[in-house]
Amino acid sequence: MASFTSLLVGGLAVLGCISPANAGPAQARPRAPSYQAYPERAAAVMEAFDRAWDGYYQYAFPNDSLKPISKSFENDRNGWGASAIDALSTALIMGDKKVIDQIVDYIPTINFNKTNDDSVPVSLFETTIRYLGGLLSAHDLLSGPLNNYVGSEEKLAAILDQAEHLAENLKVAFNTKSGIPINDVLFGPPRVTDEKTNGLATIGTLILEWTRLSDKTGNKEYAELAQRAESQLLLPQPRALAEPYPGLLGTNVDVETGEFVDSVGGWNGGTDSFYEYLIKIYIYDTSRFTKHKNRWVDAIDSSIKYLASHPTSRPDLTFLAAYQGNNNLTFRSGHLACFDGGNFILGGLVLDRQDYVNFGLALVDSCHETYATTATGIGPEGFAWQDNKVGFNATNNPGPPAEQSDFYADAGYWITSSYYILRPEVIESIYYAYRATGDSKYQDWAWEAFKAINETCSVGAGFSEIENVNVKGGGNFTDFQDSFWFAEVLKYSYLIQAEEAPWQISADHDNEWVFNTEAHPMKVVGKHI
Template identity: 30%
Template structure:
């Protein structure tokens, strides 16, 4: 009995040492993560204060020339609206209050300009809705409702698929040649607006566009790159997960999560097996996603890039963590080729196809999702490496700037609003304490605007 008691005591002590050391390691990791989060917040402020200094009231800052830029010749306050929820989440209260005041006093959509429905929806409509949910300032919801109402005209095509451009004042539309991302990445925003305003038309129009896109998939389950909204016919059979298709798949899954819409769940489950069967490509024991013909499934190009790097996040979110881990390893390999990811590479030859870097968020987004779901400290280490490279090569006197060439690190005079809306937000959330944002109560739109369930 005494021996047994001594053995038990020994086990208890050993366990205490083991669990104590695990606790110490976790504590050190968390402390370091908080330090990195503080650094991210400081660097975000560097970008934001220079926007305030050189481009206040305009859509964006050009950080090399220190000049403002407006998308359509007149400002729609793209950067303030896109960045407001980041300011709020980072508890930059003074800056957030100043930005919100600018928005509610100066933002008007009564403009005789043609705007791109997709970009305006994800950046402005999404930004206004998330900021309304974080602040409960009804002026933001009123602006979102006004904008949503002006955008509705895009859906007036023979197929119910949206035109690319709409005039905010006249409701005239143009450009029938579009893609699945632009037709299928609207329901999170329009649906949330519908729930918050009690106006079903927003949900109905955006869902119809998503369903009409899905209905036109090929017999093997893939969609193409280009579709005509007037005829409903495909103009390009190139299928992939990159820009032009990417967020179509993202929204099939996320609209099920945010709204509990079982049609979206069914469309996701009908679509993702074809993506994994025909677009996934094993090279050197690595997992990549390439391009294929939507009708035959034949692989046509071994290209992958910065925009494709969103897919590990969606895979993780939908429960396919093993595949997500492998694809994230490939994305990180692409990043490490030159210390900054190129826009597009050929993953078979590991040669650059397009050498620019636009400060994109997708690889950071996937790192955040993988860390959130796996709690694997490796993903914070990856994220810290990406952040250090980002600061090293893209920080300039007046903010952060894109790169013309990731090899030479030649700079490009560009700091899009998504850098503040997405890239910095995902860096921050990766390292910030979990109570910064309750992940399980929100769904991020494709511009990283967190939208809460409303039912």
């Protein structure tokens, strides 16, 4: 468990109270860290990947997701083989030729004109980050540093052709008066549903993949569609409702008017990856996306100033509150939001803002505590705390339930959802912390997290979600292995222990790749930063 004393020793004692007022526009960056690889740990992650893949390939392929206990499958992502596409960039980074060949041979056979059930909508967001992102990343890697793994130019061309074919079927989603897309579309043939609103994350997490597709194919339409939608988020209306804090927005947008309909938000699910992509699209091309960087800075400054919160029982911890309008905070978060530390760190490195890096490290340390304090060593899906500055009798600041009062006293949070659904965000942020500092403690944290997941979730033909992280053994299994297990958890667990490579995030201004929200690396086209 990381103690507050260790933070003091590291010179980070004020992380929880950094504010924009005492943070300059740019600070000198510390000398770039050195990194150490742990080949035996990386090999153990590769073994888990192969075990999960073999189970999927035997019992589920070419369907979407493995049910490892019943040794069957579930088509939760339209039946196009989500786990295969999500696994490809990880297999490439690991150099797993058997798996690479199996997936590359499969890609030309996917029929993106129909789904396994044409009555079930296709999610524009999920399809973009998993399928479109996975295909574009594979094409970038196979046409670049890993071209030795592609068998022929025809196979390479098929990957990009399939990405464009998919986008052609998805682009009907943008056919609204405002340009704000409808997230749920139907195939057979492609057509929109009657949704009236769309969410901040599901609108704002398209721009990287759709712009990359335009840049690779020369067809400007894809980028224009995503960027038109994004423009409504960069100048949100009506301002008083849409932007309760500078740079921090509500959640739901009317697809016809382009106006926000609420002021609810934060760094949790539904809004999270909009902020993530503001800085990532800037990294992708600094010449075209300065406005996005500026909006990210506004969001970061407001998050530090207004949302930073410390539990009464553990004031050394720092979490980000959610909000329901201005001055109405809720002190609840979860595993999904724990990507925030990594995003602060990444942006801080890019912009030479050590204050952002330091605050991000505080968030990483605190999310790591959600792993270090449970019976399984794995963090819960949802958690809450009592803020140490808001009045204890305030309706938005209750204490823990009686049955968790002792746990809260030690851990600094209580569990609101005990599931672990093979999410990556804590290990993801630990990866960025390591790349920013070179401190091997982060490699140890990631390794302990991986071992806990490997021990607790390994079952049947692969790995399963569990119902209770605070019971030894994890309680019951849900018999489901999501595709992002391959794309994210195993990739970040591997990268933090692996040798240097072009796609590794660098603390210097020489990043050649940026990871989409599904951890698929995209080739940077502008100045390396």
